[in-house]
Amino acid sequence: MPCVADWLNNPFSIVQGIFAQNLPNSDWEKKVTDYFKEKLKENNATNWVPSLNDVPVHYLKPNSLVKFRCMVQDMFDPEFYMGVYETVDPNTNARVLHFGKYRDVAECGPQQEIDLNSSQTVTLERQTFYCVPVPGESAWVKEAYISASQARVSPSTSYTPSRHKRSYEEDEDMELHPSKQKEQHIGSGGDIHGCGEPKRLETEASAGHHLISPNCSPPLDLNFPLPGEKGPACLVKVYESWDSYKVNDVLEVYGILSVDPVLSIVNNEERDNSTLDPMECMDTAEEQRVHSPPASLVPRIHVILAQKLQHINPLLPACLNEEESKTFVSNFMSELSPVRAELLGFLTHAFLGDSLAAEYLILHLISTVYARRDVLPLGKFTVNLSGCPRNSIFTEHIYRIIQQLVPASYRLQMTIENMNHSRFIPHKDYTANRLVSGVLQLASNTSLVVDETQLEQGQLDTTGVHNVKALGNLITWQKVDYDFSYHQMEFPCNINVLITSEGRSLLPVWRGHLEFGESLGLVAT
């Protein structure tokens, strides 16, 4: 398929073609997006595009088409770039028009120079988002996306895609009986945390590489909301309707990968020269580091197509309102009640025979904030499971089960140490000019399991108190007040909070306080 290879591996040639054809008028940009939209619509074409989520950056060809499933963590200032520019060959005086869209560096041949005074130059605006992989994404989600991918990325000889692939039959099986699938996992997975990893050594490499960079003094903080997250962070350059995207939105972007080493040189050079040239040093070194990190660590994606994802569940069609997804839904509708019964049975089992708690958990898992009246979020359903035994692996088991059921989740261990030392609320770092992430910066519909059984006697310091307050705010109002130092900004969110505690939780749970477990000798209220 030469055609596929072409638009996949060298999208620039296509853009150049369209650009050249439509030169006089400026609607070439629209034609480019239309072209790629068409291409991606073809049967399963999206699967052919390699994803930054599962293929390490160094296996991907620069300037090829890639996709990335990510959450907008921060928004940088808009950039002005040369939309169209002209190069001049000093010898022959030949003038050539180029497009600057989808590029970081204005390209020009060895014999050419860019004419910055050309009347043809068009200045345009684009927006940069700092994106991170969806925080707390469950292993099975990653797995499913990987197995669906048919991208052939093997430019390096040492690399063989030795990943575990599941057959299609198995996939279908999983779709129809999600609970069964889960059970399998729970049965087999002694250590589900590391479930995906042994099979995917190659991502290890990519994730680990930012830790060891010999000549770079401190390792670059990739600013993931959750500690211990892995995967590439990305600077996503958006060219259209960037106003419609918000912080914490989950996006799937298709775009051109840019890992031009020149970008990294910029930093080094500028850092060295900063004392020489006062004009260039309007940003601090700190800010430089954050806003133009080395491209090998934080690649750039120039977005051709982007869409907001309603969910990241690979087993469901991406958009639930379309016609085909309706048929999809109606197909498994009939099987829903047995599946639910099965899930209930399984959860009852997991709760040591407490079917009421299991029922509550199902309701909790499907709850979502669907509207807001004034300040009141409607549809939140926070559950407090009290009566959990201390120092047992029970809460961990519960979390593992939830992890298998939802696409994104995080277990927050509420130890004094954790509360006092970890960052919950994202705050703005003005020296680096970025939003430093915190645990509570999560995408919509993420499950947050707060384990209060870990709490021991001790003193909460200022951070601790703030953190508890932020958690309380999150539970009551479903919002997080991001700290902008001079003022606070309210960010509404939609996070399912499940609290496991020994006694009644110290967090303000108004609805669904559930003291669970006849089997544990406790009463349900």
Added chain:
Amino acid sequence: MSSPASTPSRRRGGKRGRSSNPATRESQDARSPPSQRRRPDDSASPGDLQPLPTSPPADARSPGAADALFSSPPQFRHSGTRSPFGAALSRRGSATGPSPHPAEDLVASEQSLGQKLVIWGTDVNVTACKEKFQRFLQRFIDPLAKEDEDIGLDLNEPRYMQRLEEINMVGEPFLNVNCDHLRAFDENLYRQLICYPQEVIPTFDMAANEIFFDRYPDSILEHQIQVRPYNALKTRNMRSLNPEDIDQLITISGMVIRSSQLIPEMQEAFFKCQVCAFTTRVEIDRGRIAEPSVCKHCNTTHSMALIHNRSMFSDKQMIKLQESPEDMPAGQTPHTVALFAHNDLVDKVQPGDRVNVTGIYRAVPIRVNPRVSVVKSVYKTHIDVIHYRKTDAKRLHGVDEETEQKMFTEERVEILKELSKKADIYERLSSALAPSIYEHEDIKKGILLQLFGGSRKDFTNTGRGNFRAEINILLCGDPGTSKSQLLQYVYNLVPRGQYTSGKGSSAVGLTAYVMKDPETRQLVLQTGALVLSDNGICCIDEFDKMNESTRSVLHEVMEQQTLSIAKAGIICQLNARTSILAAANPIESQWNPKKTTIENIQLPHTLLSRFDLIFLMLDPRDEAYDRRLARHLVSLYYQSEERMEEEYMDMAVLRDYIAYARCYVNPRLSEEASQALIEAYVDMRKIGSGRGMVSAYPRQLESLIRLAEAHAKVRFSEKVETIDVEEAKRLHREALKQSATDPRTGIVDISILTTGMSATARKRKEELAQALRKLIQSKGKTPALKYQQLFEDLRAQSDMAVTKEMFEEALRALADDDFLTVTGKTVRLL
């Protein structure tokens, strides 16, 4: 003649024009020939472009470099030569590069204007522009001028001539020009200023200086007068900046988040030959200093060394400005923009300041490496500051008013006025308030009146001080009765609301604290919630859980509306004209109907009496009520958005309505209303006096007035009428009925709130003391009595239950009368 060559010549001409006025004409003449000669060249052949690439490599880089130079500020060099403006005459960018277009423009304008010449690439004619601006300065009288903006200016005289006079007297050579005025005077000149600030501002400078030195020839100024335009209409919001604004005059508002240290920027380098000690000066050219490679005197190569302390520098500062939180769309992070301030404007603003910045928007291409021609296809943008205006600077009435005027469009005002005419506007508004909260109509009405507030009265001149206009409300009641929700709603509704929880706030957090600024190492005052909510509402949740010392700071705030601070050598009084909306839980976590408000919430009565309205939010524990409440709650969940919108007023409309009323409506008491108030007060006093109780104090009268005023504001009425008083009375009575009813007698008794004890309780105490006195007297002449014995005797004698506390109180009362003393376990008679 190719353009690059012509550029420098023009620069020089421009410079001369700046330094001496008579030279202007000449410089223009000097400029004209090349441009005239250009025309045939351009039309003749494209070969005219050929010299461009072959010109020295510096040329290819020139735009970048030139930009660097341009970004130096339009004015203010210590040297006073103002050379950068000369450079300004050669403009960069798509519209103005050495392309045929400007020439054509020029030709066109030449043809139309005859002899008149315009600056290359623009339609600005220096002479015409200068004359126009001089006319503006000499003639402009602001028809809309308000007295508060310019103190000491005669509004009927040309405004800016007075300003010039001021400059002569004060000696500060800056002339701030409001672009709005300019626009009113000459639309075209204004447009030129916005589009070509680089060229027009120096022309303005010239014009201003000419006038000034004509008038005051003997005046000595530090340097020439610089014109600082401000308040350009273009682009108020950082988010709307786009490539079209490059090189234009813009005004944006924002918050300073960081300012760099002072950067000395070299203006003129001083070189000395190491061999023959020959010295030379090199001026900055396009942001770079060309180091002389050969000594002109002794012809030694590479012998020139830079002597730092004889070079000339100017001040420069980099500032980061962040979008102000009001301008941000929800769910996005704020944008920032870099500012460059020069010379006088350095260190004028501090991080945290809200400012309106007027300046020229610039974009500079980023060069990957100065020695390589690869260019990053991105521009760096910044603003060269021309004028700062702090938005929170306390002018007489604050700049707020100005911005608020802009907030309401004519149509909006129409809508609001239309609304205010409706008969049921009061009910409408109160039902629009927190519609998700069920019933509590009176409480909502109370809060609504609080949002509007009374009229602000200032009697300081007559020595009677400020009267409080803000209404304070306390909600107390059972947990789970949506108190917090009401608070949260109010906090979200008002522009300057603060929300604190009594549990988590300390006295300093509410008032102000002194801290060492990490950067400047100076002691600075950080304001707390109460000060921040000046002119707004401070919502305090868990009011009862606040500790004593924290609560005590509220006394001053709630009556005097000020906050006095004396710490770390800073003694000051801050304005805290804030309304307080507090919520408290009863001490036993559930309201005890057998106790009074004071006993239930354990708040000092001094504080309670400062609340205008105290509402109880009780759980009625009634099935019918529960059913209705449940229906309401459930309906929240299933009603579609559209239906809800139909039913209730939009929050935005409500907000505008309140803001408008607060701004523009200032009702005064009418004759009938004052009579009605007097009647009401006397009535209230009368109710109690019959039974020896007091049911009203002057404080309650003041509350009534405030409430009546607020109610008049709701109607957009400039007069307080009897209906307002009636409603105020009703509301006040409702609140009293709930909070000041003596549970023992069922009678409203205001002294519960003002003295913490009901009149009946006080009477009972008195009686007990008398009974005890009689008991002791009946025991005959015994000098000492056993404490326990006496207590038991009294209990046996009394027909009501006497607690130990009551007994002790009675003993204390007798001790106060010098009847006895209590020492340990014995009671001695005196």
